[in-house]
Amino acid sequence: MSPAQIEREAIRLFSEKTYPLVGMRDISDAVELLPGSLYVHITSKEDLLLKIVERGIGIYLSALTPIVESEKPAQDRIRDVISSYLRLLDANLDITKIAMFQWRYLNGENLASILELRDQIDGLFVRVVTDGIAAGEFNSVRHPHVVAISLVGLLSSTAQWYSVQGALSADDIAEQLSDIVLGGLTG
Amino acid sequence: MSPAQIEREAIRLFSEKTYPLVGMRDISDAVELLPGSLYVHITSKEDLLLKIVERGIGIYLSALTPIVESEKPAQDRIRDVISSYLRLLDANLDITKIAMFQWRYLNGENLASILELRDQIDGLFVRVVTDGIAAGEFNSVRHPHVVAISLVGLLSSTAQWYSVQGALSADDIAEQLSDIVLGGLTG
């Protein structure tokens, strides 16, 4: 048994039932250990969640940061961010649901450290939106921050209805959303 | 003591800490009753959540349905739906957070009945989007359903960052979002 296997089952269970509704006994059953034996491998239930959320947000931060920091026009960066986001969602649906919606169950320092990571995500979207406006690619807009975090909200919400074996591929959805979003930002 | 007062405190507590993290003893403390005495007024914790979620979704359904069913151009209806949504959010922030995000804690028939209400909400947005395309007001689009539920997702997500005493009014935000969304749908 390894911490990674425990984390794997915890991701499955947290994404299915949400953190407070998953007992340590659910996790220990899934990895065929007795409840107390979990603590050989992990520190606490909350620490398990923390690591999952950190890794989940990290997946998005590490993929999207170089896209936003690239030299491309903002329009291309928006398109790349959206298609990258949807591909990551397809490949990481369970951990994404936890990272985007269940960080609220963290407390104290754990919560504070995750809020910083979330701010980094928001910052990426603010940056590409304001870059596009500054470059004259996007319409000037009264509240660029509202536009940016609404885009984050739109993309986050896809995790609630996206299905890996659904009729629409991640690329189909990304193309559809990019067209609409870029139409709204330009012209 | 009335069921309405219990519901009022439950809304405050559920929106602040989420349903599973609120104990019946938290609620009974808030209304200055002993835990067991709550059950003179309510049936169960889950029934309390059910009624809150039903009422919360009902607020949006009853306001948005006549807007979507009006004879106005789809563009005007989109603008009206967005501004109405933000005004309702401002006036009902706590119950909105519960109605939009905490229905997941319902089970069985309770969950099923709420999923029907949620489908009605989605249906309103699908309708106004497809109407606008049919009328030639909006660009033809490969997946109108994706556009519609993404708009629902965007609006739902506002409950997670909107603050009643924030720098931006609900009307400011609605105007900003309408401009972007209509820009994306038209032209």
Add this chain to the structure above:
DNA sequence: CCTACCGATCGGTAGG
């Protein structure tokens, strides 16, 4: 609406 309490379950630990 209170008194008094129920069985179940929770996250977690001591000691081996």
Add this chain to the structure above:
DNA sequence: CCTACCGATCGGTAGG
């Protein structure tokens, strides 16, 4: 990694 168990808390009820 198991045995055995901890105190705390959970939603809810019987009887008055």
